[in-house]
Amino acid sequence: MLEVEELVKSYGSVQAVKGVSFSVRTGDIFTLLGPSGCGKTTTLQCIAGLETPNGGEIRMGDAVVYSARRKLFVPANKRRLGMVFQSYAIWPHMSVFDNVAFPLVHGGYSLPAADVRARVMEALAAVKMDAFADRPAPHLSGGQQQRVALARAVVHQPKLLLLDEPLSNLDAKLRDAMRVELRQMIKALGITTIFVTHDQVEALSMSDSIVLMEAGRIVQMGSPRDIYLAPQSSVTSDFMGRSNLIPARLIDAEAGVVETGFGRLTCKVSKGLDPSGAICVAVRPAAIGLERPADAGASAADLGENRFLGRIREVTFLGDVVEALVEIDGVALRASFSPYEDHAVDEEVVVDFGRGRCVVVNDDKNLSGAA
Amino acid sequence: MAEAADGAPTPLQASRGAGRSMKKPTLIFLLGLLGALILGPLAVLLITSFSSPETLFYREFTFTFQNYLDVATRPGTAKLIWNTFYYAAASVVLGVSIAFVLSMLTERTDMPARRLIRTLMFSWMAVPPLVFGYGWILLINPGNGALNVFLRNLFGFEGAPFSPYSMTALIVISSLSLVPTSYVMISGLLRNMDPSLEDAGFVMGAGRLRVFRTVTLPILTPGFLSVGMFLFINMVQTFDLPLVLGASAGVHVLSTRIYLLASPEVGLPNYGLAGAFGVFLLVVALLLMVYYFHVTRLSERFRVVTGRGFRPKRLTLGVWRLPALLFTGGYFAVMTLPLLILLWSSLLPFYKVPSLDELANLTVGAYGRILGDPTIMRAIGNTVLMVLVSSVVVMVLSCLISWFSVRAQSAATRALDVMAFAPIAIPPVVMAIAMLLFFLPTPLYGLIWVIVIGHITMFIAFGARTMNGAFIQIHKELEDAAEISGASWGTSLRRVVAPLVWPHIVNAWLWVAAHSARDLTFPLILLTSSNVVVASKIYMTWGYPDLPGAAALSMLMVGALMAVVIPIQYFRADD
Known part of the structure; x- marks a missing residue:
């Protein structure tokens, strides 16, 4: 038309x-x-x-x-x-x-x-x-x-x-x-x-x-x-609602494996990704799952793929949703959970990045603040 | 119905082919017209100033600097320039001061009769300065001026306490007639100032006077400066009052000198010298205008005009009510006296100082006499024609010019804007002489149309300024919506733009019509036996001398203008 x-x-x-x-x-x-x-x-x-x-x-x-x-x-x-x-x-x-x-x-x-x-x-x-x-x-x-x-x-x-x-x-x-x-x-x-x-x-x-x-x-x-x-760049991801843009280094472009400040993540790879350019991982707060650790002694290695131990630093109750600031190895991330779940400040949690929910994108505006 | 049998909407068929847009031809036409109207006469003026004195350039042109040398070496020139600047500065200072007090009273206090005062101020344009000047001559001339006679009788003065024939009298009378214009401009400034700026001062704990001194005045200062500059430029160019009052006293300013060189009472006109003086005055006015733009650009930084109508808190006058009323009443009394004495004079066969004894002799004979005079009837006809044609043409052109300069910004429209505004920097007396020289060799000379062309040229500046302000307030999307709807440019102007700015059009039209009617400069300088209008007829009748006739004609003119102006102004003078 x-x-x-x-x-x-x-x-x-x-x-x-x-x-x-x-x-x-x-x-x-x-x-x-x-x-x-x-x-x-x-x-x-x-x-x-x-x-x-x-x-x-x-x-x-x-x-x-x-x-x-x-x-x-x-x-x-x-x-x-x-x-x-x-x-x-x-x-x-x-x-x-x-x-x-x-x-x-x-x-x-x-x-x-x-x-x-x-x-x-x-x-x-x-x-x-x-x-x-x-x-x-x-x-x-x-x-x-x-x-x-x-x-x-x-x-x-x-x-x-x-x-x-x-x-x-x-x-x-x-x-x-x-x-x-x-x-x-x-x-x-x-x-x-x-x-x-x-x-x-x-x-x-x-x-x-x-x-x-x-x-x-x-x-x-x-x-x-x-x-x-399926954002194709950090700009899209950032503009279309809130996103965590995690600075990362590409390990395997085929499999979508990247190295972040707190460990390895396996992600979806955005269409048209330029493997030679700067990249980051885009994760929406809603895509991050927070769980109570099954047993307190578990080491990070036992948690499985895309799962890490973190600590809740801040909780903001918004009504429809609760927002949390979670820290994993010094990297701060925004996560959200349902108001019917209960997580408190300083609580230790297992942070679950659903594999299909993280996307590797080119960091075309250096939005993630990576050097 | 719009539905076809199967229920699907019938597609609309356009009945009109793709017409060509009228925008470009209109813009070219306007540029050409303004160029011809402004540059043509000024070019002729310039040529004349370089041609040998006492010849007409189109008969024989010999290049010479003689006229400029004459201007520079005449012993009177320095005095003339001093007079002009002193006169302009002093009248502006006095006039703006009175206007400032009055506008503060009506805009910022609970003064009674505010709407009436506003209406009268906005309606003063119905009184030609010429008529105002004659009124003062009748009031305070040394021989039988009514005020002088009263004071002599009351206090036993010897001689005359007042005289209209001095620089001081000229300044005082000019500043009085400048007050309404200043009031209109200053009250506009006050109305557009956001009162929350003052409120902020009060909230911080400052008192009334301190807020006025530290907030109100500094915010308004750039505005005052530009109003003052604007009026100063106007007064440097002004002609009527200096001619009526100053010329009789031998007090000359540049504008009256130029006029007397071009239309001397005895001897041949010296167009060359008049042209040189004219070019000089033009350059002075242009320099002032450049400075004015500099000042107003500075004032842009203080821009607190938001276009919203503000309703500031009004100060309660309290015990100051009486002094305020006395001041305002006194001002209006002083403004009304000249009109009353003219009314009195028009009702007597021969001028007598007002007294109860003369009441029995009052007659409307003078009115009957002038209305029976075919030359006066012709002047009235000419005036109606001149006023209607020039005001309507000015408004049509102004609307188009402003539309281009607000909506279609480009180098061409900027040139148009500048050309439309340029006449503000051209003294009317200079333009009138330029028109005279321009049309002298043509068969048009002597026709009323030459005066009409002069008025159109001069008043376009005001019309275009006013309409620029109006169009800026119209959201562009209102016009875009018309265009998207398929309307042509003309339709959009007629159906959407014009109705929305109609109050501004009426206002500006009224101003142009009143100023065209009251103008003496063009009718006098271009005067022939066939293009007499009421203003020039009053001047001639007064000089004849037929005092009751001149007074009666003045009253008729003021009455007719007021009948149009006052109702329109009253309805828009909201409190």
Whole structure:
């Protein structure tokens, strides 16, 4: 449906997007994820036609909307897109109905008024706002504004729906509810959607496919599970929720054996690992198991593969989960356990690194702090 | 219905082909227009200043430095420059001081009638300085000035205690008429200052006065400096009051000297010398403007303007209520007196000092007489045409220029922005003479349209500044949403941008319309028998001399302007 090829956008001497390529399948919710300044919003603006790229090509279906080679640029108002903005951009001087009707009335369709009315009411019904059609736009809550913005973005049946951090202006509770609802509404409409966010929870819960960006480049592409469970670099691992990044030395790249500060670990090896580069082991706190030692005299060697003796240094009770700081041979790690388990500070524990749960990745940003 | 028979939505068919964007042609048009409007006349002015005196450059041009040598060697030049700077500085200091007290009272205390005071201050633009000056002449001229006569009768003074014909009187009267403008700017500064900065001072245990001295004043100082500089530049260029009051007293400033060289009462105009003086004044104004930008750049560092409307705590006046009211009342009384004496004069067949005995002789004869005068009817028609066309064109151009400079930043739009702002540094009297020289060889000379072109050129700076401020407040995504929805640039401007900034447009339009109506500089310098407007007609009638006629025409003009200005200002002067 959408293909972006070698997209480049610079502002003066600063390159915001440095040759980004991806393609989006029809009907997918496709997410551009990354920290602020990673180029995700600029990429979206280029797709929208609100920014003119400096290089590359953008195709929508059969139509080329931008091509540096062919010196072709279709302006935003000719691309027939729908977009929900971060600020919602609901026009305050119009009613809800007029806001939603705008693309039909001014988008160059020449529809009869009755047809406009029917389509607007249909779009409003889809977002459960049909009862508010005559209300002046400023008299809407944040969540209602967002629904209206979505109705306005889809009323003219665009080929592509663009969402620019649509949830970031909502309060935390509403955001949780809207996350689920937004996905349901979009899926019901069946529109191919590009979604931009800096929030990994939003990205994981809403997307069919995620592109993780950093500093104007794509770091990793894949399904939410892939991105979360099989990070290909320390950057991905660090950005997608908390991770322990343990500095390590590669012993056997085939078998995934590494030497860490506290001993040998056998891990999964990330796709495309560069064995000659610096590496580290990424382990999520939830992947680390804590057990009471069976008998106090057991030596480390008796524990088995990926199991070590450690001591709990700190316990933080968070409710849903309890976080612990565990030390193994001077290496501090974050682990989490269920609030129904009981571990105390200074307790000696067996730390279990599930074999499939540790991933060897390239430490491309020296995030693990290894020398 | 939108549903086809099988239940799938019917795809929408676009009925419009891919039209070309109007942005680029509009930008090129604006650049060309501003370039022609500003650079054309100034180039002619420059050429004239280098051509031999008492000839017209387009008939025969001989290059000479004679005019500049003349300016440099004339014995009066040093005095002229001193006068100009002294006059400007003294009026700004006095005017800003009064305005500061008044704006502190209305913005930061529980002073009664705040909204009324704000409305009156914002409405003062309805009173042309020319009319204000004539009012003062009637009040304090040494012969039969009403105030002088009263004081003589009351205290038995010999001679006249006051006279309008001196540098001091010119400064005092100019500073009074500068107060409303200063008030508008200073109260804006006060309104935009975040009061939590002051609150922080109170919380730390500082007293009212100490907070004012250590927090409020330092924060506002850069703002004051830039307001003061801006007004100073304005006063260096000002023309009306120095002409009406100073010229009769033999007190000249650069602007009046330039005018008298270009339109002498006897003899031929000396355009060459006027041009050289004009270029000199232009350079002075430009240097001041560069300095102004330097100062305001510094004040950016202190930026506490957040665009939010703040509601600061108001100080309770208590026992100071009476002095505050007396001060404010006194100021308004002094501002109203000249208008009252003009009203009185317009109601008598011949000027008499106001007294109860004369009440029986009051008549509206002068009004009937002037309204029956075809030349005055023509002047009124010209004025309406001039005001409407120049204010509407200014606003359309300003909106477009500001849109480009706020939304589409590039080298071209920056050039546009600078060109739109440049006229602030061009003294009106210099621009008027440049326009005169530019249009003299053309058939357009003598038409009201030349004045309209002059006003458009001069007032675009104000319009574009105001609209820049307005557009910056409009979130860009509101426009992006329109574009994504398929709307053309024009549709987005008309349906989304214009309605959102409409209050700013009305405001700026009102300012331009009032200033176009009250301006004397362009109508006087470009005066011919066919392009007389009300302002120039008042000037001519006064000099004729037909005092009741001039007074009646003044009152009609002020009344008409107030009828438009006051209601609009009242509705926006929220407390």
